[in-house]
Amino acid sequence: MSAPTCNTTYEADYLVTDKLVKRFDDALAVDEVSLSIGKGEIFALLGSSGCGKSTLLRMLAGFEKPTSGKILLGGQDVASMPPHERPVNMMFQSYALFPHLNIWENVAFGLKREGLPKEEVTRRVEEMLAMVQLTPYAKRKPHQLSGGQQQRVALARSLAKKPKLLLLDEPLGALDKKLREQTQFELVNIIEKVGVTCVMVTHDQEEAMAMANRIAIMSKGRVLQVGTPEEVYEHPANRFVADFIGNVNLFEGKLSVDEVDRSGATTTIGDIHIGHGVSGALNMPVAVAVRPEKIEISKEPPAGVGENLFTGVVKEIAYFGSYNTYIVQTPDGSRVKITQANATRHQATGITWDDMVYFWWDDVAAAVLRD
Numbered sequence: 001m002s003a004p005t006c007n008t009t010y011e012a013d014y015l016v017t018d019k020l021v022k023r024f025d026d027a028l029a030v031d032e033v034s035l036s037i038g039k040g041e042i043f044a045l046l047g048s049s050g051c052g053k054s055t056l057l058r059m060l061a062g063f064e065k066p067t068s069g070k071i072l073l074g075g076q077d078v079a080s081m082p083p084h085e086r087p088v089n090m091m092f093q094s095y096a097l098f099p100h101l102n103i104w105e106n107v108a109f110g111l112k113r114e115g116l117p118k119e120e121v122t123r124r125v126e127e128m129l130a131m132v133q134l135t136p137y138a139k140r141k142p143h144q145l146s147g148g149q150q151q152r153v154a155l156a157r158s159l160a161k162k163p164k165l166l167l168l169d170e171p172l173g174a175l176d177k178k179l180r181e182q183t184q185f186e187l188v189n190i191i192e193k194v195g196v197t198c199v200m201v202t203h204d205q206e207e208a209m210a211m212a213n214r215i216a217i218m219s220k221g222r223v224l225q226v227g228t229p230e231e232v233y234e235h236p237a238n239r240f241v242a243d244f245i246g247n248v249n250l251f252e253g254k255l256s257v258d259e260v261d262r263s264g265a266t267t268t269i270g271d272i273h274i275g276h277g278v279s280g281a282l283n284m285p286v287a288v289a290v291r292p293e294k295i296e297i298s299k300e301p302p303a304g305v306g307e308n309l310f311t312g313v314v315k316e317i318a319y320f321g322s323y324n325t326y327i328v329q330t331p332d333g334s335r336v337k338i339t340q341a342n343a344t345r346h347q348a349t350g351i352t353w354d355d356m357v358y359f360w361w362d363d364v365a366a367a368v369l370r371d
Contacts (some may be wrong), residue, residue: 013072014039014197015060015165020069024053027056031171031221032069037214042191042198044212048244050223052167053201060199061090061167073165086162093173095154097142104129104138107157114161128156131190147175148183156189159194166191168200172207183211194234205245209233217241233291238371242289247293249336250290255280255368263368268332273307275363280370287369292339294365297326298358299350309360312336314353326351 013196015037022030030052045053058064060071062083078086085288097106107128111121129135132152144151151171158166171187172180182304188211191198202208208215209229213305216226218241225237236242239250253267255278263278264271265288280286293298296302302309316327338359340349351357 004288011039013037014041014074014147015043016070016072017056017060018070018072020071021066021067022052022059022064028221029314030059030066033221033223035216035223035226037197037199039197040192040195041213042188042200042211044208044215045199045201046203046208046215047218047220048203051218053218057090057167057169057199057201060165061088062086063090086165089158089161089163089165090167090169091154091158091171092288095142095168096149097150097153099142101228102139102141103134103145103153106142106153107122107160110157110161124160128160131159131193132156132186148177148179148186151175151183152186152190155190157307159190159196166170166196166198168198170202171200172204173202180204180207181210185228187211209245217244219244235367236289236369239287239289242287242367242369247292247337247339249290249292250369251290251334252348253286253288254283255286256282258282262363267366269310269334270329272366273363274366274368276368278368278370280368284370289369290361290365291365292325292337293323295336295338295359295361297328297338297340297351299355301358302360305360307363308329308366309358310336311356311358313319314351314355316328317351317353326357328357 010066013036017033017035019032019034020030021032033056045056047053054230055064059066066079070077098109104125107119108327111124129138132155134149134152137145137149172183177184184207210368213311214226214228215232217224217232219240221301225232225241232241233245242248251267251269251272253265255262255263256266258278258280260277265286267288310330312328312330314326315329318325321340323339328336330336336359
């Protein structure tokens with residue numbers, strides 16, 4: 001699963017939040033969030049429950065009034081504008097389809113309320129149903145459709161009014177895992193075809209990585225990092241982001257070497273060599289982050305490897321079909337997670353519980369985190 005292409009040039013600063021704050025009594029839900037989102041971009045707000053992402057989305061929709069700050073959409077400040085006056089549509093996790101109306105009528109509902117001519121309503125509804133490939137189901141009621149089909153009806157209804165901004169609140173949360181993965185592609189293709197700017201909220205990392213051009217990682221009401229899926233995964237800004245996105249091994253230590261193109265850290269498992277500089281102070285506390293899939297493992301000592309080579313004992317093994325996961329305990333008591341792809345059927349590693357193994361990684365696989 002891959003994210004939408006990120007080399008597209010977007011009209012910058014189409015949706016801007018400027019030091020947006022939301023307080024509920026003494027609780028600070030959103031803490032001075034400033035974002036700039038391009039026109040036509042799919043942008044994800046990612047974080048655990050209670051991080052402020054849904055409150056931020058509701059402020060964009062107009063369902064919550066900011067305590068302070070601005071929301072600019074196409075250069076217009078909409079922060080004080082009521083929801084029905086904003087050129088914005090929001091699709092909820094529950095889809096909120098009208099059970100007594102058929103699919104055609106559900107999509108047409110908002111258009112009719114706007115008082116559009118009958119011919120225009122018909123044209124737009126048929127255009128939307130064709131785009132989401134549900135024309136043959138136009139006369140069915142929502143309960144006669146699958147979860148994925150209902151999700152596409154909700155999307156068609158949201159896009160029928162041609163909003164400048166589409167907001168998605170956990171758009172695939174009601175679907176099972178297999179259908180959710182399949183629908184991710186469909187949803188992105190439809191949004192990109194229409195060209196609408198989209199902000200989505202999700203707590204599912206894979207969903208954000210697969211669907212969004214860029215991701216904002218949130219925690220305790222603040223944005224910790226904004227970047228493409230590759231940037232936030234490969235170059236996390238701090239320990240929280242590294243640990244929240246995917247799996248990671250964090251080796252705590254002190255900076256022992258810091259040059260332009262290389263650095264090093266002394267940690268409890270030993271000296272770690274890193275293939276980039278840090279621009280920090282020697283002996284400062286750091287964490288070295290290494291993703292499990294970037295670590296090699298073997299029962300035999302590897303030939304030609306002189307750096308970042310360590311030993312340990314296998315404590316846990318888990319088979320996940322496409323890969324195996326090993327938990328290796330080092331002499332200092334650290335537990336290191338290592339994943340190894342199963343590239344062929346009946347692949348035999350010869351590694352089992354309580355084996356003493358070697359593990360290592362390339363110096364460019366590690367990232368140094370100061371925060």
